[in-house]
Amino acid sequence: MLSRTADHLFWMARYTERAENTARMLDVRVQYSLMPQSERAEQQGWRTMLGVSELNAQFNAKHETLTQKAVIDFMVRDPDNPSSIVSCLRAARENARAVRGSLTTEVWETENTTWLVLQQHLRNRVYEQDPGQFLEWVKYRSHMSRGVTLGTMFQDEAFNFIRLGTFLERADNTARILDVKFRFLASDTIQAGTQSEFYYLAALLRSVSAFETYRKVYRDAITPTRVAELLILQQKMPRSLVACLCGVVANLQDVRNDLSQETERLADQLHSMLQSASIDDILKEGLHEFLTRYLRSIEELGNGISRDFLIPIAPAREAAVQRPAQTQSQGQSQTQTQTQTQTQTQSQTQTR
Numbered sequence: 001m002l003s004r005t006a007d008h009l010f011w012m013a014r015y016t017e018r019a020e021n022t023a024r025m026l027d028v029r030v031q032y033s034l035m036p037q038s039e040r041a042e043q044q045g046w047r048t049m050l051g052v053s054e055l056n057a058q059f060n061a062k063h064e065t066l067t068q069k070a071v072i073d074f075m076v077r078d079p080d081n082p083s084s085i086v087s088c089l090r091a092a093r094e095n096a097r098a099v100r101g102s103l104t105t106e107v108w109e110t111e112n113t114t115w116l117v118l119q120q121h122l123r124n125r126v127y128e129q130d131p132g133q134f135l136e137w138v139k140y141r142s143h144m145s146r147g148v149t150l151g152t153m154f155q156d157e158a159f160n161f162i163r164l165g166t167f168l169e170r171a172d173n174t175a176r177i178l179d180v181k182f183r184f185l186a187s188d189t190i191q192a193g194t195q196s197e198f199y200y201l202a203a204l205l206r207s208v209s210a211f212e213t214y215r216k217v218y219r220d221a222i223t224p225t226r227v228a229e230l231l232i233l234q235q236k237m238p239r240s241l242v243a244c245l246c247g248v249v250a251n252l253q254d255v256r257n258d259l260s261q262e263t264e265r266l267a268d269q270l271h272s273m274l275q276s277a278s279i280d281d282i283l284k285e286g287l288h289e290f291l292t293r294y295l296r297s298i299e300e301l302g303n304g305i306s307r308d309f310l311i312p313i314a315p316a317r318e319a320a321v322q323r324p325a326q327t328q329s330q331g332q333s334q335t336q337t338q339t340q341t342q343t344q345t346q347s348q349t350q351t352r
Contacts, residue, residue: 005099006161006255007310012095012111013149013165019088020142020174024074025049027135028207033068035199048184051082052176069128076127076134085138089118089158104152114141160251160263162180167251171244172298174208178231179291185224198346201227208239228287229279241294244275248301254308263304270297 006253029049033042037175043066050056050071058081063070078084096103096111121127146166154254181204201222205211210230217234218226232241249267256264282290 001157001161003296003310005102006157007306008095008308009102009158009161010165010305012092012099013162014169015088015092015095016111016142016145016165017169018083018173019092019141021090021169022053022075022083022085023138023142023277024207024209025052026072027132027139028203030068030072030131030135031206032199032203036215037196042068044184048180050075052173052180055081055083072127072131077122078259084124086118089115089138099158102158104148106152110141110145110148117141150247157255161248161309162256164251165254167244167247168298168302168305170239171241171248172302174231174239174241174244174294175291175295175298177204177207178228179288179295182224182228182287197224198222205230210237210239213237225283227281228282232282233279235272235275239349242271245271247275252305257308260304260308263301263308266297266301266304272295311341338349 026049029045037045046066046068047056050059055074059066059071059074062078062080063121063293074081077086079087081087092112092238093115096108100108107266121134123138126137149159149162153162181200185197185200201224202211205214205222205227208231212224213234214227214230217230220226230237230240234240235242237243248302249264249271252260252267265292314319
C-alpha cells in the first residue's frame with residue numbers, strides 16, 4: 001500500500017473519532033450544567049472541557065467572556081479550531097474522498113452523507129436550539145462510520161490503518177479526559193464524598209460510555225479510584241487505555257514492515273506496562289505524572305507510525321511545535337493537520 005493512501009485512511013479514522021470525542025465531552029458538559037452549581041463552578045467546568053483539547057488560549061483569543069453559548073459555538077462550528085466538530089468532519093470527509101478506491105461504497109457514502117447533513121444542521125442552527133440532539137447525531141454518525149467499516153471492509157492493510165487511527169486517537173483522548181477531569185476533582189471546587197462528586201464522576205463515566213459498565217463491574221458507589229482503574233486498566237472496557245493499546249498492537253502486527261521494529265517494540269512495551277500495572281502503583285506515582293508519561297509515549301508512538309508507514313512530519317515543522325511533555329501530542333496532531341491539508345491538495349490535483 002502507498003504511504004499516501006495509508007496516511008489518508010489513518011487520518012480519516014482519527015478525525016472521525018475526534019469529532020465523536022468532542023461531541024461526548026460537550027454533551028456531558030451541557031447535561032452537567034443543568035445541575036445546581038455556582039457560577040464559578042460552571043465556568044470552571046467549561047474551562048476544564050477546553051483544557052482537555054488544550055484550547056483555552058485559542059478560545060480566549062477569540063472570545064472576551066466565557067459563556068456556554070460561546071464554548072459550544074467554538075467547539076462545534078469554528079473552522080479555526082482544529083478540534084471543532086466541523087473541522088474534524090470536514091477533514092475526515094476529505095481524507096475519505098482522496099482514497100475512495102480503497103473504501104467500500106458504504107464507508108464513503110457514510111462519510112459524505114455525514115458532511116452534507118452537517119451543513120443542513122449548521123444552517124438550521126440545530127446545535128443552538130437542541131444541543132443534546134445535535135451531539136447525539138454526531139455520535140451516531142461516528143458509530144455508523146465505524147460499523148460500516150467493520151461490516152463491509154475487507155480486512156487488509158486499508159482496514160488495519162483505519163483501526164490504527166481509531167485506537168490511537170481514542171487512547172490519547174481518554175488519557176486527556178482523565179488527566180484534566182481528575183485535576184479538577186482534586187481542586188477545592190468539589191468536596192470528596194459529596195453529591196457533587198458523585199454527579200461529576202457519573203458525568204465523566206458517561207463521557208466515555210462507561211456508566212453502565214462501572215455498575216456491572218463494581219456494583220457499588222462510584223469512587224475516583226475505581227473510575228481511574230476502570231478507564232486505565234480494565235481490558236474489557238472498549239475505551240480504556242489498555243484496551244486501546246491492545247488494538248494498536250494487534251493492527252501494527254498486521255501491517256509490520258522492515259522499518260517498524262522500534263515502533264512495534266514501543267507499542268508492546270506500553271501495552272505490557274498497562275497490563276502489569278496496578279491502580280495502587282499508579283496512584284502512588286501520581287495520576288497526573290503517570291498520564292503525562294503515558295501521553296509522551298503515545299506521542300512518540302504516533303510519530304513512529306507516521307515515520308514507518310505514513311507521510312512523515314517535516315523536521316522543521318516538528319521542531320517548531322515542540323512543547324512541554326504534557327502538550328506534545330496535541331502539537332503533533334496540529335502539525336499533522338497541516339501536512340494532511342497539503343497531501344489532500346496534491347492528491348486532488350493528481351485526481352483532476
